[in-house]
Amino acid sequence: MEHKSLGRSGLQVSVVGLGCNNFGRRCDREQTAAVVHKALELGVTFFDTADIYGPRGLSEEYLGAALQGHRREAIIATKFVGPMGEGSLWGGASRRYIFEAVGASLRRLGTDYIDLYQIHFPDIRTPVEETLRALDDLVRQGKVRYIGCSNFAGWQVVEAQWTARNQHLSPLVSAQNLYNLLDRRIERELVPACNAYGLSVLPYFPLASGFLSGKYRSGQALPEGTRLAEAGPMAERVLTEENFGTLAKLEAFAESRGRSVLDLAIGWLASQPYVACVIAGATKPEQVEQNVRAAEWKLTSDELAEVDAITRPDQSGR
Numbered sequence: 479m480e481h482k483s484l485g486r487s488g489l490q491v492s493v494v495g496l497g498c499n500n501f502g503r504r505c506d507r508e509q510t511a512a513v514v515h516k517a518l519e520l521g522v523t524f525f526d527t528a529d530i531y532g533p534r535g536l537s538e539e540y541l542g543a544a545l546q547g548h549r550r551e552a553i554i555a556t557k558f559v560g561p562m563g564e565g566s567l568w569g570g571a572s573r574r575y576i577f578e579a580v581g582a583s584l585r586r587l588g589t590d591y592i593d594l595y596q597i598h599f600p601d602i603r604t605p606v607e608e609t610l611r612a613l614d615d616l617v618r619q620g621k622v623r624y625i626g627c628s629n630f631a632g633w634q635v636v637e638a639q640w641t642a643r644n645q646h647l648s649p650l651v652s653a654q655n656l657y658n659l660l661d662r663r664i665e666r667e668l669v670p671a672c673n674a675y676g677l678s679v680l681p682y683f684p685l686a687s688g689f690l691s692g693k694y695r696s697g698q699a700l701p702e703g704t705r706l707a708e709a710g711p712m713a714e715r716v717l718t719e720e721n722f723g724t725l726a727k728l729e730a731f732a733e734s735r736g737r738s739v740l741d742l743a744i745g746w747l748a749s750q751p752y753v754a755c756v757i758a759g760a761t762k763p764e765q766v767e768q769n770v771r772a773a774e775w776k777l778t779s780d781e782l783a784e785v786d787a788i789t790r791p792d793q794s795g796r
């Protein structure tokens with residue numbers, strides 16, 4: 479397993495990580511343990527969860543339980559901001575709420591430190607200096623090792639890094655945003671901001687919720703028990719004719735090199751220098767095996783150019 483530095487920090491993370499938003503929802507405690515233990519066995523060190531994954535923080539709870547006895551092999555990334563209760567005091571990025579949220583996450587995870595504590599979404603009601611100062615206090619207390627952001631725009635990354643620099647606070651080391659072969663919008667502003675200000679990108683929905691595994695076929699019944707078979711806004715957004723058209727081209731490209739489109743989806747992300755870790759979600763141990771293997775494909779510059787010709791944002795208007 480290849481490792482990369484997380485932003486401008488000394489932390490080395492496995493290039494394939496495990497997204498944990500299925501835990502407590504589509505995976506019970508036993509299934510979670512099976513997936514997490516397979517990941518550890520294959521050398522995955524990076525586990526990404528959030529307080530709001532699963533009802534009442536169940537993803538953190540199941541992940542923490544699965545990592546008992548393995549804490550030193552694992553890098554735990556979690557997040558705060560999303561609503562964890564009724565009313566305006568149970569969410570956001572205020573100093574008051576952050577101190578509440580970190581205690582609750584540590585309890586559910588069964589650990590006394592979080593490796594990467596991420597601001598899940600920008601909180602426009604809270605000055606970024608207040609958030610960064612509270613997070614810096616947690617770093618100094620040892621409850622948190624590094625901090626990151628998620629769903630920030632490029633300018634919000636710049637604002638945060640300038641604030642951290644001017645106030646001598648811990649800087650952000652990572653930006654977690656939607657990024658995959660079907661949606662390359664972050665390349666316009668966020669990626670250049672991350673490159674200039676020392677953040678790694680942690681792409682979420684790397685497989686477009688499983689679509690880029692190739693298991694959904696145009697005009698055929700959706701495979702039972704899969705995420706996109708559950709009707710909802712995600713399935714409507716992803717299962718479009720346009721996406722099936724792009725998928726067919728990506729499949730042809732991958733197959734001409736003896737690879738699968740899943741290999742391409744993960745290998746392409748892992749080949750980007752600004753991507754530290756591809757946090758693919760999984761519901762079964764076999765999926766983790768396939769996802770780890772996929773990152774072995776390091777695309778050449780010619781191959782990257784061919785993928786650009788299929789998916790380049792300035793051609794598709796995305």
Ligand code: NAP
Pocket residue numbers: 496497498499500504526527598628629654655681682683684685686687688689691693703704705706740757758759760761762764765766768769
């Ligand atoms: P994803 O990685 O694009 O898709 C994961 C789904 O793809 C799995 O649940 C599984 O679905 C399917 N899958 C995975 N490996 C497969 C394989 N080898 N073959 C066939 N199907 C496979 O989406 P994601 O899990 O939602 O995103 C990754 C992580 O990013 C999350 O777990 C979470 O940690 C994070 N995230 C963050 C945000 C944010 O706002 N910061 C938002 C979303 C996600 P089945 O259920 O069909 O088995």
